[in-house]
Amino acid sequence: FNQGVDYLTARNWSGAVAAFNDVLAAKPDDYEAAFMKGQALTAAGELPGAKAALEQALKLQPGLVEAKGRLGWIEKKLGNAAAAARYRADLVALKEKSPSAAVTIDAAIKILDAE
Secondary structure (H helix, E strand, O other): OHHHHHHHHOOOHHHHHHHHHHHHHHOOOOHHHHHHHHHHHHHOOOHHHHHHHHHHHHHHOOOOHHHHHHHHHHHHHOOOHHHHHHHHHHHHHHHHHOHHHHHHHHHHHHHHHOO
16 A cells, blocks of 8 residues: 555556555455545546546445545546536535535535636
């Protein structure tokens, strides 16, 4: 896992993806590795792969609001405005239910709304 993070820091996207794939091969339920793989794939511009990795992370950890924000952004970039709007609506509804998590949720919405 740490090697993948090091690769991310060095902007070595393919190295990061490979490292997180290794983690996931050993621990398929590691939501953090799936999330980080999604980040690396997003940075590499491989949006369909990033979407799949982030969906996996969200399946493993349904409360991962940053994954929802990133998925909404990816859907928007892929031309799926309705899916992006659903992710945004989910985040807004979650913010209303969990005011204590507002800062984290607002950050996820900001990611989704980014160009």
